[in-house]
Amino acid sequence: MRRFWYVGLEPLNARYTKQLCSQWLPDAFAEAAALRGGWTFEAVPMPAVDAEIRSGKVLDAVGRGIVSLSQMQELVRAVGDGRMADGDVVYLQDFWTPGLEALLYALHMHGRKVRIYARNFAQSVDVYDFTYPMRAWMGPIEQGWSAALSGMFVASEVHREQLRAAGVRCPVHVLGLPFSRAGVAAVAAPPRENKVVYTSRLNGEKNPWFMLDVARAFLEAFPDWSWTASTSAASFTSELRGLLDAAYLLQVETGGRFSMAAGLSKDGYYQLLRSAKVQFNCALQDYVSFTMVEASAAGCDLVFPNFRSFPECVPADRLYSAFDPADALRVLGDAVAQPRQHHRSVHACELGLQCEVAIMLDDYKGAEVNVWHQPAAFFAAELQVP
Numbered sequence: 001m002r003r004f005w006y007v008g009l010e011p012l013n014a015r016y017t018k019q020l021c022s023q024w025l026p027d028a029f030a031e032a033a034a035l036r037g038g039w040t041f042e043a044v045p046m047p048a049v050d051a052e053i054r055s056g057k058v059l060d061a062v063g064r065g066i067v068s069l070s071q072m073q074e075l076v077r078a079v080g081d082g083r084m085a086d087g088d089v090v091y092l093q094d095f096w097t098p099g100l101e102a103l104l105y106a107l108h109m110h111g112r113k114v115r116i117y118a119r120n121f122a123q124s125v126d127v128y129d130f131t132y133p134m135r136a137w138m139g140p141i142e143q144g145w146s147a148a149l150s151g152m153f154v155a156s157e158v159h160r161e162q163l164r165a166a167g168v169r170c171p172v173h174v175l176g177l178p179f180s181r182a183g184v185a186a187v188a189a190p191p192r193e194n195k196v197v198y199t200s201r202l203n204g205e206k207n208p209w210f211m212l213d214v215a216r217a218f219l220e221a222f223p224d225w226s227w228t229a230s231t232s233a234a235s236f237t238s239e240l241r242g243l244l245d246a247a248y249l250l251q252v253e254t255g256g257r258f259s260m261a262a263g264l265s266k267d268g269y270y271q272l273l274r275s276a277k278v279q280f281n282c283a284l285q286d287y288v289s290f291t292m293v294e295a296s297a298a299g300c301d302l303v304f305p306n307f308r309s310f311p312e313c314v315p316a317d318r319l320y321s322a323f324d325p326a327d328a329l330r331v332l333g334d335a336v337a338q339p340r341q342h343h344r345s346v347h348a349c350e351l352g353l354q355c356e357v358a359i360m361l362d363d364y365k366g367a368e369v370n371v372w373h374q375p376a377a378f379f380a381a382e383l384q385v386p
Helices: 017-036 061-080 100-110 132-146 157-165 208-221 243-253 266-275 290-297 325-337 344-361 376-383
Strands: 002-007 039-043 089-092 115-119 151-154 172-174 195-198 226-230 258-261 278-280 301-305
Touching (some): 017 039, 089 344, 100 132, 115 344, 157 172, 208 226, 208 243, 208 278, 208 325, 278 290, 301 325, 344 376
Parallel strands (some): 002 039, 002 089, 089 115, 195 278, 278 301
């Protein structure tokens, strides 16, 4: 019986990691393993860490290091005591896994033939990512680790091209984001309101100053609509000086038509999406975006910038000229006048999750996969994924 060693992320309610690591990926593995047989799922244990993000943007900077180093220690022990054997698979739910080099060293010294895969959400190859200022030392580490991988999974073709330009040579499969619509579908749908939602973080790479400008203009142009910015964190945070003050001032100036909703449970967040008609995004750095896939599953219309990865997954008539508030307002007006739903990204990401597991369990060595470009017949023939 071969082992699938799953190196999950800290299960934080304020991020996607709880559902991803306790439901979406394990469920996809269970379905694929049941068809194939001969595999067992080994979730690598992790220590408990603070559930709040006290320093960092996506995960807590200290917590990420503590969890990852502990997990790598456990895997190194598994190499030493023989539990990790030839033919096993190690899957890193996040490519940034401090301590990975210790595992690679142990595997080499023991002559163990184990395949390692990783999901890469961003990293220092992107000028807009928060890790970019660390690229001088982080970039060589990323290249070194990637040389040991049997495959890497990313959300967007744009990201794959950036990785190639940075020197990454392992197979890179474009699979959208790992996602299941089940959680959204399980939440009761409230009546739709004339409401726009903005559900990205208020950090610089999400361009929130632009969002505030567009929200103000939109609320002036459409007096029977409202606009809500949300977070599942206990409170809003931003490193941008004056941003939070400006957001709360806009809330006062609009009489609450612009609102800030913090501390949402996952069900509360999904109810917000299901009550809204439009999701607005203006991110500089977002490879496809979990918020977009969730909003699509909830039935929201989309208004996104014609920038980076978004043309891959958002219809052309719902893309505005990036950095142009007037054009953003124009496309928002189109969504108000002729609303519609978008399910392509949901289908693509759910397909990508199936492909991700199939690639790992079957030791797939064929052409690099791209769920945004390749036809359904490709996945059925190459990966036996319907």
